[in-house]
Amino acid sequence: MTEKQTGFGHRKGSNVENTVPCLALENLTKDFGGLRAVAKITLSIQPGERHVFMGPNGAGKTTLFNLISGEIPATDGRIVLFGRDVTQLASYQRAALGIARTFQITNLLPNLTVFENLLLACEALSRTKFVMLWPVSRYGHLLERAQHLLNDFGLGELRDEPVKNISYGDQRKVEVALSLATRPRLLLLDEPMAGLSSSETHSMDLLLKKLDPAITVLLIEHDMDVALAFAEKITVLHQGQVLAQGTKDEIRTNPMVQEIYLGVDVE
Amino acid sequence: MEEGKKIKHTTGTRNKLAGLVLVIAILVGFPPLLSSYWVGLLTEMLIFATLAMSLDILVGYTGMPSLSHAGFFGVAAYTVAILSTRHQAGFWLCLLGGIAMGVFAGAVLGLFVSHVKSVYFLMITLALGMVLWGLSYRWIPMTGGDNGISGIPSLEAHTGLPLAGPLPFYYVTLFVFALCGSLMALFVSSPFGHTLKGIRESESRMSSLGVNTWLHRYLCYIVAGAFASVAGILWAYYNGFVSPSYLDLTASVELFFMVTLGGAGTLVGPALGAGIIVFLKNFISAYTDRWLLILGTVYILAIFFAPRGLWNRFLRKARNRERITSRP
Ligand SMILES: Nc1ncnc2c1ncn2[C@@H]1O[C@H](COP(=O)(O)OP(=O)(O)O)[C@@H](O)[C@H]1O
Numbered sequence A: 001m002t003e004k005q006t007g008f009g010h011r012k013g014s015n016v017e018n019t020v021p022c023l024a025l026e027n028l029t030k031d032f033g034g035l036r037a038v039a040k041i042t043l044s045i046q047p048g049e050r051h052v053f054m055g056p057n058g059a060g061k062t063t064l065f066n067l068i069s070g071e072i073p074a075t076d077g078r079i080v081l082f083g084r085d086v087t088q089l090a091s092y093q094r095a096a097l098g099i100a101r102t103f104q105i106t107n108l109l110p111n112l113t114v115f116e117n118l119l120l121a122c123e124a125l126s127r128t129k130f131v132m133l134w135p136v137s138r139y140g141h142l143l144e145r146a147q148h149l150l151n152d153f154g155l156g157e158l159r160d161e162p163v164k165n166i167s168y169g170d171q172r173k174v175e176v177a178l179s180l181a182t183r184p185r186l187l188l189l190d191e192p193m194a195g196l197s198s199s200e201t202h203s204m205d206l207l208l209k210k211l212d213p214a215i216t217v218l219l220i221e222h223d224m225d226v227a228l229a230f231a232e233k234i235t236v237l238h239q240g241q242v243l244a245q246g247t248k249d250e251i252r253t254n255p256m257v258q259e260i261y262l263g264v265d266v267e
Numbered sequence B: 001m002e003e004g005k006k007i008k009h010t011t012g013t014r015n016k017l018a019g020l021v022l023v024i025a026i027l028v029g030f031p032p033l034l035s036s037y038w039v040g041l042l043t044e045m046l047i048f049a050t051l052a053m054s055l056d057i058l059v060g061y062t063g064m065p066s067l068s069h070a071g072f073f074g075v076a077a078y079t080v081a082i083l084s085t086r087h088q089a090g091f092w093l094c095l096l097g098g099i100a101m102g103v104f105a106g107a108v109l110g111l112f113v114s115h116v117k118s119v120y121f122l123m124i125t126l127a128l129g130m131v132l133w134g135l136s137y138r139w140i141p142m143t144g145g146d147n148g149i150s151g152i153p154s155l156e157a158h159t160g161l162p163l164a165g166p167l168p169f170y171y172v173t174l175f176v177f178a179l180c181g182s183l184m185a186l187f188v189s190s191p192f193g194h195t196l197k198g199i200r201e202s203e204s205r206m207s208s209l210g211v212n213t214w215l216h217r218y219l220c221y222i223v224a225g226a227f228a229s230v231a232g233i234l235w236a237y238y239n240g241f242v243s244p245s246y247l248d249l250t251a252s253v254e255l256f257f258m259v260t261l262g263g264a265g266t267l268v269g270p271a272l273g274a275g276i277i278v279f280l281k282n283f284i285s286a287y288t289d290r291w292l293l294i295l296g297t298v299y300i301l302a303i304f305f306a307p308r309g310l311w312n313r314f315l316r317k318a319r320n321r322e323r324i325t326s327r328p
């Protein structure tokens, strides 16, 4: 109910101290064989920040997200989350600390229903997931939370459909809903709009705008208008390196960015 | 719309309930009318049905296609044999010892298999299965090698209860089968079981949501091993002896086939599959020794006729029929 007022995925009592950055990367590097996909990236994200990552295909954006969420191990460098070094932690441990993510290539539980997907996401961080001898239907509070998410995302009609049978646009919604089910403090969204129709893009856009302001959000997005509307800060990656970083005005007027990345879009 | 959904739901539940009652009535009421050969065959079917359901937890619900599952069955059966013949252990010690050894084997082997996926999982479990078979075959002082171990006391002698003859043993088996089946059904519908399904669907998604997928797979492997051990204990008492033949590759492949023929991920299917395979094996080997050839043929037919298993096929047909009849 309070979720309605403050926005999606509101965390109770999320008073984050402003002194510690939400996320700090120090010389973060990832090599795939001879290819340096992420090259010595250093940056710092403040709590509650809305930060967009841009850059051409193959720039290393998804790899950077995979490193932050713990999907793949870093070759070198450090990842500090809420003041704590998490470089060596597995992805499930980072999730427990408050990271959630969506995947660029839809990554859901295809043969389970929309509701089951959400339910599993809701119980993923609770100890309930270890209960073996009670039916899941006994856990009313989890069922309720899953139902809430379902309604918040307008997926009520699709409740009992296997996720593999619903439209791509709805799958992308489930993708975001799953990431919010764990009530994250840091949310990584990898191209949530890609491949959506214009009306679907619009509703996703509204969804993003309604996110709880206390959640720090990193967004990978190609569309300049969406990026500028969403973010306070933008980082442009190119060949694994930070090409430019700054507020949206700084990025918009940066000649290097215009030349390499925006040349086609602007004017 | 809501109304229609509700009605459909209740007819589904009613059919399920009616089916269950019918099956129980047959399993309880029929055997006294049968000859002891058929009672024995039914007993064997139920033991393997329990075993196949425990494998289904791994294959169908978690996506761990284990080729060494008969190993747990064997470990428990050998434990009963060794404890009862060499150490004159009583029934309860044999029962608990068998399960404990199965759980222990699961806890140890699970360390090797729980982090491996797909084809590698098949390979490593295949290798582990061979090792277990090798142990039973070659560790002669412990296992009696090729001869196995005979002289396991009958359930009657061991428990002191009036359980002589095939029929009482059948009812004991039926009880254990029903108990294990219910527990497994509860297990797969529990939060833990749901999480396993999630891991089967997408491990990376589940771990990014915060689930230690390794731990879940590991615990699941042990649970499945425990249920397989119960089947192994029944088997030891049923036969009165144990030998390596139930640990070899053919046994594990047959077991795997029971699960896929019946329909992985349904529990009911693998129990059905076990019944069919045990029946065919007994029936056919009375006439020919080309059992494997026939098994292979059945397998190929099954792939064409019901690639996702007989029970899944039946469920789909039933659902379609319901949809047609519920249409105005
Ligand atoms: N698992 C992988 N193995 C090898 N190379 C990879 C892998 N993942 C990404 N790459 C390479 O790393 C580079 C960056 O990829 P990616 O991070 O997906 O870019 P972006 O998301 O910015 O389009 C690309 O050249 C890609 O081919």
Ligand SMILES: [Mg+2]
Pocket (backbone or CB within 6 Å): A061, A062, A063, A104
């Ligand atoms: Mg990408």
